[in-house]
Amino acid sequence: MAGADRKTRDAAEIYLTAAEAYPALEALFLEARSEISAGFRVFDIRTRLRGRGREVGRTWADLIGHTLARGVSFRLILADFDPVVRPSMHRETWRATASLMAAGEASGRPDLLSVIPAMHPARVGLGMRLAFWPKIAAKLRDEARRLNGLEAREAEDQLAHMPGLKPHLAGEHPHLRPKIWPVAPLIPASHHQKLAVFDRERLFIGGIDLNERRYDTPDHDRPGRDTWHDTQLLIEGPAAREAQAHLDTLLSVANARQEPPEMRHLLRTISTRHRHTGRFRLSPKTIEKGLEDAHIARARKARRLIYLETQFFRSLPVARALARAARDIPDLRLLLVLPGAPEDVAYDNAKEGDARYGEYLQAKCVHIVSKAFGDRAFVMAPGQPKHAGHKGRASLEEAPLVYLHAKVAIFDHDAVIISSANLNGRSLRWDTEAGVTLTEADTVQHLRYRCFAHWLPEDAEDAYFTDETAIAAWAALADRNAERDPDDREGFVMRYPVAPARRFGRNLPGLPEELV
Incomplete structure (x- = not known):
């Protein structure tokens, strides 16, 4: 353990960059006994395995399948994004969801997998959306133009993974165009958290998501646009139990169906x-x-x-x-x-x-x-x-x-x-x-x-x-x-x-x- 005493409730394992954090996360999935709960902004199972996970496959799709096949449940709250303002991120959320569901089917235990593409429930008021209508229309026109420029099959595939955008486009490829009414909703917030709880005992928390873009080493010896410095922790004790309660109640809390549970250790x-x-x-x-x-x-x-x-x-x-x-x-x-x-x-x-x-x-x-x-x-x-x-x-x-x-x-x-x-x-x-x-x-x-x-x-x-x-x-x-x-x-x-x-x-x- 890196510089900490396992007996101390506050003790933590500390990981700088994905080169340290990703292998640790792989090990946590391999060691989980019964359940994993997580919330991430990005969780791309096409990401290559780099640690012990390589014992069971090449990518995170293999590790997720192996985890489910062992009888360990996995529940993931995956952030979804404003389909008008962030169409590519909205599309990637639903692609990731489809990939995860496919991994669940391949494992033979899809019943143990729950993936929730969660868009924040807050919405910008109609008056403000009308004020922003020229920008909303421009964003929709840009995305329609991009889709129209694709091959028909590729455009159809992308639209299938953009359920929040499709209702605001009219016509057929290659003549897609924005609908004038109703005015598309705008989503002002998102679920930006990055945490996972293992068997309600161990908490992996910090700033890093899972995809190839976020991979870097402490040497940062890569092209500048590929560098990515992040910090993540593994901690045990009360914070892990509170993180589990946070994940269990988050969607109800965000939808104003219940008050947030009181926390003493989780910020x-x-x-x-x-x-x-x-x-x-x-x-x-x-x-x-x-x-x-x-x-x-x-x-x-x-x-x-x-x-x-x-x-x-x-x-x-x-x-x-x-x-x-x-x-x-x-x-x-x-x-x-x-x-x-x-x-x-x-x-x-x-x-x-x-x-x-x-x-x-x-x-x-x-x-x-x-x-x-x-x-x-x-x-x-x-x-x-x-x-x-x-x-x-x-x-x-x-x-x-x-x-x-x-x-x-x-x-x-x-x-x-x-x-x-x-x-x-x-x-x-x-x-x-x-x-x-x-x-x-x-x-x-x-x-x-x-x-x-x-x-x-x-x-x-x-x-x-x-x-x-x-x-x-x-x-x-x-x-x-x-x-x-x-x-x-x-x-x-x-x-x-x-x-x-x-x-x-x-x-x-x-x-x-x-x-x-």
Whole structure:
């Protein structure tokens, strides 16, 4: 077990990147005795097996079939997505569902498999949908045009896996077109959690989903657009039992059919549909924001060093809480690790309003904490120690960025929060999220060391790990790396480039920050 004591209820096994997490998940499926319950945003059983799972096959389809054939039940809540705004993700959810059901049939025990493609029940009000109708119609036209450009058989197959889109298209291939009425629904939230419970005793939880895109190694020695840094935990005890209760009740809670069960160990974000959808309502009803409250409460208690890794840093309440802590505690320091740019901006050249609004909010949040902490803060973006071969948002000082997806918060040597939630309004107020707080001293210290050491040169000195010297040491390393040829850099430490985010970002007054 990695740096933890199995006898301690708070003990945890810690996995950095899918190269560590995927083999661990395979082993958990092989070791399960009677039941597995899970909730993921993405669960693609075409993903290759990389650990002990290779004893039973080549892909996760083989492992799922083997698990069911052994008599172990598997229940999966799989996130579904707005078919208008995210048609490809909606399609992949239903393809994954069909693949899982086929694996269940092949196992001979389909009765032990339950796959629930779960779209969040909240809906945008009719008045707001009418206001957005030009954008809705444009999205539908784009998807109809794409489908019309496919071969007839391929288009038919794709539409078969898009049950939420089909009712809003008229005509036949290759003459599909948007229906004018009724106005398509818009779904403002999703189930973003990533967790699995094994035999109601062991909990696998954190930020990683299952597919080939998310596979990476701690060396991050891949093309920049293929890198993916994540953190996952395996924990036992009360948190696992509460996670089981969370999964058992989630759909009823989200549909406002019951109150959420009280939790002492599992941190969550949960929202539900409003019982009466107002015409101009845009947001779901937040009923639990334990993850936001925990981050803010721990920030207020911190006295020496806060370390954060997050895909998005867009929550103004969290940024302002950190700023207050900086003003109240003169010795408090902040080490913030962000990807150099959002994935869609870096690799897909996204320029839509939501991408710009997200960058606006992130630049604002970085400014808030940087102004409050001054030289007691360092904001980092990981970059590979090699030439990018290109410029733009996908590079940092001529090196490929390492895409960071982890959600880790470490407060002094006292507590660690690991979850599926980014530090943005969407994760902390709207989407379904789940995480845990670890406070056992050895576990906290081990995780802190691993997170720090992951980005640093192998021979990193104590100054990089010590509360009083870490900020200056990391900043100096980033500056040395920027002056060197990318091939000669040490570790992954670079400065986060806030200026491009500020230039690209655009405020959208009147829209809630939770939208992005």
